[in-house]
Amino acid sequence: MKEKAAYIRSKTFNRRKIMIMFFIIFFLLMFLIGRLVYLMVFCSEYYGQKAENLHERERDIKAARGRIIDATGTVLATNRSVCTVSVVHSQIKEPEQVIHALVTELGLSEEEVRRRVEKVSSIERIKTNVDKEVGDRIRAYGLAGIKVDEDYKRYYPYDTLASKVLGFTGADNQGILGLEVKYDSYMQGTSGKILTLTDAKGIEIENAGESRLEPVNGLDLYISMDINIQKYCEQAAEKAYTRKNADSVSIIVMNPQNGELMAMVNYPEFNLNDPFTLTDAMLAQYTREHTPDPESAVDGAGDPAALANPAEPSAEEKQELLNQMWRNQCISDTYEPGSTFKIITAAAALEQGVVKLEDQFYCPGYKMVEDRRIRCARTSGHGAETFVTGIMNSCNPVFIELGERIGTENFFHYFEQFGLLRKTAIDLPGEAATIMHRQENVGPVELATISFGQSFQITPIQLVTTVSSLINGGTRVTPHFGVEVRDEQGNLVERFSYETTEGICSGETSETMQYLLEQVVSEGGGKNAKIEGYSIGGKTATSQTLPRSEHRYISSFLGFAPADDPQVLVLVIINNPQGVYYGGTIAAPVCKEIMENILPYLAK
Numbered sequence: 001m002k003e004k005a006a007y008i009r010s011k012t013f014n015r016r017k018i019m020i021m022f023f024i025i026f027f028l029l030m031f032l033i034g035r036l037v038y039l040m041v042f043c044s045e046y047y048g049q050k051a052e053n054l055h056e057r058e059r060d061i062k063a064a065r066g067r068i069i070d071a072t073g074t075v076l077a078t079n080r081s082v083c084t085v086s087v088v089h090s091q092i093k094e095p096e097q098v099i100h101a102l103v104t105e106l107g108l109s110e111e112e113v114r115r116r117v118e119k120v121s122s123i124e125r126i127k128t129n130v131d132k133e134v135g136d137r138i139r140a141y142g143l144a145g146i147k148v149d150e151d152y153k154r155y156y157p158y159d160t161l162a163s164k165v166l167g168f169t170g171a172d173n174q175g176i177l178g179l180e181v182k183y184d185s186y187m188q189g190t191s192g193k194i195l196t197l198t199d200a201k202g203i204e205i206e207n208a209g210e211s212r213l214e215p216v217n218g219l220d221l222y223i224s225m226d227i228n229i230q231k232y233c234e235q236a237a238e239k240a241y242t243r244k245n246a247d248s249v250s251i252i253v254m255n256p257q258n259g260e261l262m263a264m265v266n267y268p269e270f271n272l273n274d275p276f277t278l279t280d281a282m283l284a285q286y287t288r289e290h291t292p293d294p295e296s297a298v299d300g301a302g303d304p305a306a307l308a309n310p311a312e313p314s315a316e317e318k319q320e321l322l323n324q325m326w327r328n329q330c331i332s333d334t335y336e337p338g339s340t341f342k343i344i345t346a347a348a349a350l351e352q353g354v355v356k357l358e359d360q361f362y363c364p365g366y367k368m369v370e371d372r373r374i375r376c377a378r379t380s381g382h383g384a385e386t387f388v389t390g391i392m393n394s395c396n397p398v399f400i401e402l403g404e405r406i407g408t409e410n411f412f413h414y415f416e417q418f419g420l421l422r423k424t425a426i427d428l429p430g431e432a433a434t435i436m437h438r439q440e441n442v443g444p445v446e447l448a449t450i451s452f453g454q455s456f457q458i459t460p461i462q463l464v465t466t467v468s469s470l471i472n473g474g475t476r477v478t479p480h481f482g483v484e485v486r487d488e489q490g491n492l493v494e495r496f497s498y499e500t501t502e503g504i505c506s507g508e509t510s511e512t513m514q515y516l517l518e519q520v521v522s523e524g525g526g527k528n529a530k531i532e533g534y535s536i537g538g539k540t541a542t543s544q545t546l547p548r549s550e551h552r553y554i555s556s557f558l559g560f561a562p563a564d565d566p567q568v569l570v571l572v573i574i575n576n577p578q579g580v581y582y583g584g585t586i587a588a589p590v591c592k593e594i595m596e597n598i599l600p601y602l603a604k
Contacts, residue, residue: 048368062151063189065173066218066485068166068180071226077180078168079152083135085126085264085446087117101141102126105134129153145501154180156272162230163269164328165481172330177275177326179221179481182427186485186494189218219485219493224260229253232597236572237267240590244577250329250460251590253598255582256560256569257466259477259498261591262598264384266329275326277316282325286313299328306525332430335573337545339394340558341453341463341584345402346516347470354395354405357426357512359387367397369448374400377542391516392524396452403451404444411447414440418504419476420458423525424465426479434458453565454543459592464571467558469504470513471566476501518563527590529559532598537563540584550578557587561599568602570594 005219092098095117102113106127116124128151130138135148154169167178170476174188175181194214237249253263278286290311313321325334349355365381366373368589376382376396382389390398403411415421415436423431437446437458449455461479470474478498485493517537520526526538538559545552555577559567572590580586 007527021037023389037421046355049264051292056269058069061149061192061215061501062173063191064152064156064217065169065189065346066220067220068187068223070222071224072228072232073484074158074223074227076161076223076227077441078155078157079133080155082128082151082153083132083138084128084146084149084151085130085135085138086128086149087124087147089117089120089124089145090122090145092117092143094143098143098145098252101138101143105138106130106497121146152481153489158227159270159271159273161227161234161272162225162264163272163275164266164326164330165225166272166353168272168275178328178428179223181429183221183482183485187218187221190216194218206450217488219487221346222483223481224255224262224483225264225481226262228601229598230263230265231555232601233263233265233594234267234269236590236593238384238584239593240572240574241267244574244579246574246578246587247576248329249575250571250573250592252330252464252571254464254468254569255480256472256477256566259465259468259479259500260483261481262568264328264330264481269323269458271278273279274574278313278321281327282321286317286321287311308382328428329425329573329575330429330460332432332459333457333553334432334435335545336454336457336543336555337463338453338541338554340467340539340541340556340571341458341469342391342394342451342469343513343517343539343558344414344420345399345451345453345470347408347418347505347513348406348411349402351414352406352504355587357386357388357389357404357516359393361385361387361395361398361401363393363395363397367400367448369400369444372445372448374445388519389524391539392520394525399452400448403447405450407516408439408442408447411450412442418469419501420462420466421425424461424479425458426461427496431461434462444539448539453541460571460573463558464569466570467560468566469501471510471517471560471569473507474503474505474512476504507561514563514566517560521559521563525556525584526559526588529557529586529592529595531592531596531599534561535563536561536589536595539567540582540588541579542583553581555585555592556582557583557591559588559591559595563596568595568598 020284042397050404051161064079067075069075085102089096099113099117102108103110108127113126116126138146139148148547154173165178167180169180170176175184193213193526206421232252233251240246249265249267251263252261252561253264254261268279270279271277362384363382365379374396377394381525382393382395385393385395385398387398420434421436423433437450440489442450446455465479467479472474480496480498482496484495487493514537517539518535521529521538525540529536529538536559538557541556543554545554550577553576553602556571556573558569558571560566571590572587574587577586
């Protein structure tokens with residue numbers, strides 16, 4: 001009986017075990033079937049796409065970047081057809097011949113080419129920006145595994161023209177500097193793609209064809225710059241730079257009525273088609289700064305060998321020099337404006353009602369402010385003079401007194417009203433802000449120096465913009481180059497608009513400033529800018545850089561025409577001229593030369 005009971009229990013246990021295993025297998029099968037149904041039905045599109053991707057190879061088709069076109073219709077920036085050369089490792093049948101062809105045609109080292117050809121990857125880029133003729137020769141070898149794709153390289157037909165305004169692009173054709181980066185989103189376009197089918201080994205399937213997603217080319221940027229005016233200004237800047245052995249020359253030409261910039265020069269310029277090569281001027285600057293004084297070498301304090309072998313800049317030093325070379329001084333550098341700022345002081349005094357044209361002043365050659373003796377440029381003094389002759393003579397004591405009459409609080413009110421304490425919002429990257437005293441820190445001496453343009457700093461573009469509002473009837477404009485963007489067919493896509501602010505000063509003040517500044521040129525210190533047959537207004541300036549002990553000067557002249565209805569304004573700045581450095585003597589003639597060229601040109 002015991003044996004029979006044990007047998008029954010064993011049989012029952014085995015039956016249960018079989019049933020448990022059956023249910024386990026059943027549920028596993030149901031899970032697998034459910035999973036299979038899920039993958040095949042609900043995830044079919046996802047995994048189908050992944051499977052397709054495993055058998056597709058993708059290559060970019062670069063979009064043509066939009067051109068930059070000036071006011072005359074001249075193309076200042078365009079594209080050249082180039083190639084990108086790549087290799088597909090799985091498709092190479094004759095690796096040694098591939099290496100030989102690429103080394104021969106691309107001028108690369110065999111070691112570098114071999115490393116890339118033998119690298120196991122879906123596609124390996126060998127070189128970009130390859131001339132089309134070279135790309136065609138590589139295609140002609142007919143070697144499997146080499147891919148030569150059409151690409152574009154930015155090209156500037158005029159090399160150095162307006163280099164710091166136009167800017168340039170990088171290897172990926174994206175803007176790096178100037179207008180190229182500011183309007184990059186309009187000009188860059190959208191790249192297309194080439195899709196080719198491959199087998200499991202990654203080898204392209206013959207006769208399978210390829211699918212293409214065509215690129216969308218970028219929009220053309222039309223700007224207010226006029227190539228002829230820009231060339232006139234660059235020629236004048238080069239002459240002044242060479243004649244005065246200056247560090248640099250900056251010139252801005254703007255329509256004061258609407259803010260359109262016709263030219264902007266920062267001489268020396270650099271070659272936009274070779275932007276990473278230092279100019280001779282930058283190398284000469286580096287050599288001057290890093291070559292020992294010959295006298296110290298003779299005295300034994302220096303190394304005579306260093307004189308014969310000037311130092312080469314390190315990689316970090318070269319990058320710093322490149323940044324300096326690319327810098328747009330007209331918008332990124334601040335300076336003490338000197339007497340051109342007297343235009344702002346005079347306008348503030350007129351607005352405040354603290355001066356009239358016939359008001360009398362006396363200049364003994366200096367003015368005492370607290371314990372400071374502040375000199376006039378004419379140390380012997382101008383004697384008795386009116387407000388009109390005071391601005392014609394650019395007399396410091398007259399403007400110190402105007403500053404006192406205005407007062408610190410009101411002066412800062414006009415700084416704000418005229419827009420001096422905010423950026424101009426020019427459509428170029430890197431604009432610097434005005435560096436001004438805090439109002440609570442301005443005492444009588446600071447107020448005096450501010451009134452004739454010293455002890456603070458502004459940018460050239462800020463001076464041009466602020467003066468424009470004081471001579472155009474009282475409207476502050478936004479300086480700009482961008483006018484509109486159009487597609488390849490010339491259809492207008494967008495016309496840009498810019499902020500204006502009216503009521504910067506009264507119409508009466510503006511008319512008075514036109515008269516006063518015309519007197520400066522016709523009879524005063526700006527007479528070297530006078531042009532027969534034209535009514536010119538303007539103001540000279542000579543300021544000093546810090547530290548004063550180095551005796552480095554900035555000579556400048558701001559002029560506009562016609563004086564009673566300004567249509568063009570020119571600012572000339574000569575940085576650290578050697579020898580005579582007075583603005584009325586060396587900067588005013590440069591402005592005259594420019595206006596003698598552009599006024600008849602604009603009148604056509």
